[in-house]
Amino acid sequence: MLLPLYVSLKDVLNSNYDLRALFETRDLYPTIGRSLLLASLTAIGGAFIAVPQAYFLSRYKIPMKKLWLILCVLPLVFPSYISAYSYLAAFDNMGFYENITGWKFPFKISGSLFGTWMSMTLVNSPLIFLMTYAALQRQSPSCEESARLLGSNSFQIFTRITLPSLKIPIASGMLLVCLYTLSDFGTPSILNYKTLTYYIFQHLDRGSFDRASFFALILIVIAFFFLQLEVYMTRRRSLITDNKSRHISHYCSPLKTTVILSFFSASVFLSCLLPLATILYWFSKGKSELMFNKELFSAASNSSILAVAAAIIATLFAIPTAWCAIRKKGLFGKFADRISFLGNMFPGLVIGLAFVSFFVSFNIFGYSFYQTLWLPILGCAIRFLPQAVSSVKTSLVQINPRLEEASQVLGHSDFHTKLKITAPLLRPGVLAGFALVFISTLKELPITLLLAEPGKFYLTQNIWNLIDDAEYSRVAAPALLLLGISCISLYFILNQKLINSDD
Structure with a gap:
């Protein structure tokens, strides 16, 4: 969770320019003003x-x-x-x-x-x-x-x-x-419209990592x-x-x-x-034979796989984090809770930039994560972990601890109590958090643009490239496909939360 902040600071401190020159970057202050x-x-x-x-x-x-x-x-x-x-x-x-x-x-x-x-x-x-x-x-x-x-x-x-x-x-x-x-x-x-994220991408596209990281740090x-x-x-x-x-x-x-x-x-x-x-x-x-092709359905499949994997990882980390924050309430619980919400502070473009800068030379036992599926999965999991944690915490707060205490008084083990009592009551929050991360990952653009594997395309990339080429009629098919998958997830979230609570 701290990696984007660490990489941004490192790139700025190791820059060929001193801080004064970076602060005198052209259009810096008008860009900050436009963004705010x-x-x-x-x-x-x-x-x-x-x-x-x-x-x-x-x-x-x-x-x-x-x-x-x-x-x-x-x-x-x-x-x-x-x-x-x-x-x-x-x-x-x-x-x-x-x-x-x-x-x-x-x-x-x-x-x-x-x-x-x-x-x-x-x-x-x-x-x-x-x-x-x-x-x-x-x-x-x-x-x-x-x-x-x-x-x-x-x-x-x-x-x-x-x-x-x-x-x-x-x-x-x-x-x-x-x-x-x-x-x-x-x-x-x-x-x-030239905001901070616009210039981060422009500097990154030109290979100016230090200036891109400087704008990212300001953001x-x-x-x-x-x-x-x-x-x-x-x-x-x-x-x-x-x-x-x-x-x-x-x-x-x-x-x-x-x-x-x-x-x-x-x-x-x-x-x-x-x-x-x-x-x-x-x-x-548009012409249907140009819009619906193997590449489009392959991109939809890749996007779904990425979204499911990121949602699984975010949910697996969200459950113990929420449990420590609500039930343990110690120093570690507070620390884990605060760290988990850093994803809200890091835009997808900043995470993508940090991962490109860090993992291009990082490897474990000779294995490099750069240009593999693990990077966009990890990036999206970090970006949207706060959504999963919030959802799980909401359900956990509503579970009365006395139910678990009663189960243990009746002779059941701690594991059996959590399996039979806590898990069923926590399930709606876990599933809603999974769906939130899924739908957010499905829509995520900059992380997939910067961290996608060579030769592998996602719906967001497909849409972006066609918009960039002003191919409006060809954008429609992947956009409709993305909206259709998102609607299914949104219906699940509403069915879990808003509609039932309104009743």
């Missing part, structure tokens, strides 16, 4: 979409509530680079919008802050939605009901009571969005700052009242229902239906 501006605007835009969605779903009886719940989370299925490609293919010159309407789109998408911001906001807003919706489900209804009895209307209740109590989960979700935006590589590269420092703020918010979020005795669910007038459903329809259309429609449009323009 994009992250901040994306978090704000995501909050304006996600908070009303969560509030309406948790507080009002609206038609097809479960369907809207799924649709609000569905943008997580779309990799950011596929969404960026779809908006570029829809609104760029001779794109979907211009071919249908005959008019050019009024806003520039490629090379602009607006296009990058729109794509990143629509993809990442579910992160804020999930935290806000979970907090609303835990809130005690007494304060809102008292305000309603005292004559306050719905808007006053929301602004004076509900929203102030949601400051911590909303801020925590926004910090996570900032973290994901800073670490994203695909969207800025496709839309030609790690910024990400560490956001991660520490998110950890602080998470600790405070645990102080929120947890009352699951009953939920507020108000009936609303036909006019209010129409307004709410219009808002949901607009947000779902922009975040899900428009990208999907664009992909299907370009799919219809």
